[in-house]
Amino acid sequence: MKRVLLKVAYDGTNYHGWQVQDGSATIESELNRAINEITHEQIEVSGASRTDAGVHARGNLAVFDTNARMPAEKFSYALNTRLPEDIRVVESSEVSMEFHPRFVDTEKTYMYRICNAEFPDPLKRLYTFFSYTKYDVDKMQKAAEYLTGEHDFKSFASIHTQAKTTVREITGIKVERADNEIQITVKGYGFLYNMVRIIAGTLLEIGAGKYAPESIKDILEACDRSKAGPTAPAQGLTLIEIKILDGTV
Amino acid sequence: MKRVLLKVAYDGTNYHGWQVQDGSATIESELNRAINEITHEQIEVSGASRTDAGVHARGNLAVFDTNARMPAEKFSYALNTRLPEDIRVVESSEVSMEFHPRFVDTEKTYMYRICNAEFPDPLKRLYTFFSYTKYDVDKMQKAAEYLTGEHDFKSFASIHTQAKTTVREITGIKVERADNEIQITVKGYGFLYNMVRIIAGTLLEIGAGKYAPESIKDILEACDRSKAGPTAPAQGLTLIEIKILDGTV
Numbered sequence: 001m002k003r004v005l006l007k008v009a010y011d012g013t014n015y016h017g018w019q020v021q022d023g024s025a026t027i028e029s030e031l032n033r034a035i036n037e038i039t040h041e042q043i044e045v046s047g048a049s050r051t052d053a054g055v056h057a058r059g060n061l062a063v064f065d066t067n068a069r070m071p072a073e074k075f076s077y078a079l080n081t082r083l084p085e086d087i088r089v090v091e092s093s094e095v096s097m098e099f100h101p102r103f104v105d106t107e108k109t110y111m112y113r114i115c116n117a118e119f120p121d122p123l124k125r126l127y128t129f130f131s132y133t134k135y136d137v138d139k140m141q142k143a144a145e146y147l148t149g150e151h152d153f154k155s156f157a158s159i160h161t162q163a164k165t166t167v168r169e170i171t172g173i174k175v176e177r178a179d180n181e182i183q184i185t186v187k188g189y190g191f192l193y194n195m196v197r198i199i200a201g202t203l204l205e206i207g208a209g210k211y212a213p214e215s216i217k218d219i220l221e222a223c224d225r226s227k228a229g230p231t232a233p234a235q236g237l238t239l240i241e242i243k244i245l246d247g248t249v
Numbered sequence: 250m251k252r253v254l255l256k257v258a259y260d261g262t263n264y265h266g267w268q269v270q271d272g273s274a275t276i277e278s279e280l281n282r283a284i285n286e287i288t289h290e291q292i293e294v295s296g297a298s299r300t301d302a303g304v305h306a307r308g309n310l311a312v313f314d315t316n317a318r319m320p321a322e323k324f325s326y327a328l329n330t331r332l333p334e335d336i337r338v339v340e341s342s343e344v345s346m347e348f349h350p351r352f353v354d355t356e357k358t359y360m361y362r363i364c365n366a367e368f369p370d371p372l373k374r375l376y377t378f379f380s381y382t383k384y385d386v387d388k389m390q391k392a393a394e395y396l397t398g399e400h401d402f403k404s405f406a407s408i409h410t411q412a413k414t415t416v417r418e419i420t421g422i423k424v425e426r427a428d429n430e431i432q433i434t435v436k437g438y439g440f441l442y443n444m445v446r447i448i449a450g451t452l453l454e455i456g457a458g459k460y461a462p463e464s465i466k467d468i469l470e471a472c473d474r475s476k477a478g479p480t481a482p483a484q485g486l487t488l489i490e491i492k493i494l495d496g497t498v
Binding site: 120122 | 258259260305307325329334335336337338339366367368369370371372374376487
């Protein structure tokens, strides 16, 4: 028996998110099917991040246990021949039987992309949120600084969050223009449900001049979801990387 | 009667190219349909560049003549409500009745994108050619310098070209790495059928070490399509811009 860690990239457009749901195509169900075709075992992967419907990833992580003799490194090649082309296993490796990417310290990097032009860019329509509003990126960056560090992010969590504590630590937020896009890169040690999309929605309102960058302080303090901006649409969000911080792999 | 110039962006994935073909969805046929819905005239647009099936554009140009009273600038907004979301009119303006983007001096910019990683990137699969081969980008750039300037590009044209002369002028080629991509940007005053894709295919063979950068000189001199590299796949190619050079708009 060995445990295999997968690094998975996907275009979330055509999936109902990561998690298996009866009757809907999900990333997890496609991975389970492909793994079971190879191993002939009834394996279910366990993911690090259950991304929502429409959210994309360049580096989500998942583990599964198998008796297959195939070396862990070969699974990426074998799985990619059986997966649809909008899902790729970009790396596979053997980890200890105790290792689970959800239960070790990690730093996650998300990018929220806004196509900011007069009209949508057809080549980016699936991977960005489109808005023709004029945004002040400097104000967005200034507001982002107030979010960096350890805070109670209750105002930036879905009211459906099941987390025991809403205190999280953001290690950095960068807001940049690139081509016809605004890119918001958020790094942190853990995120609440919808947190990055609510941060994006709030920074966009600040960039549009709806309120001042400093008002982030009041929003955080309020611990009230209704004080923050809207949840930005799923298709603009990409989970870029999950970095394993401790040495338990 | 007035002539309207459209700047058109599209994801070519789901189309059989620009040009109207019986029974197939094309960019031109979608534009004609949308314009006719608005004007109730039997209008056919005339494009600057008849891109192939699968090729993308951020700035192709087309003109049409109409008696509609709608100001030319408003057509972009009106058309976008009637076009599928993989086609956008990003600008519309009135031009003189004599103006046609195919018959004035223009400088065109194309980008050929190669996703160069161990595995394809699902988020770029529709807009790049995937290759895991290791390429020497400096060699590709060096080879590209030999293509710059006025040459007989017969070796770099499809044998089906109907051009009277195969002499063209390339004003610049840039080969760069960006993220997990190699991007080949080609600018010139006119291109032969498949020319950019054959240039990309040839530069990739040079980057892979199949022959030296200097061999471009022999390939040009041979005036023989079989001496150049393969035609790189359509989905990696994007027509970025057509710049009108004279003052006839």
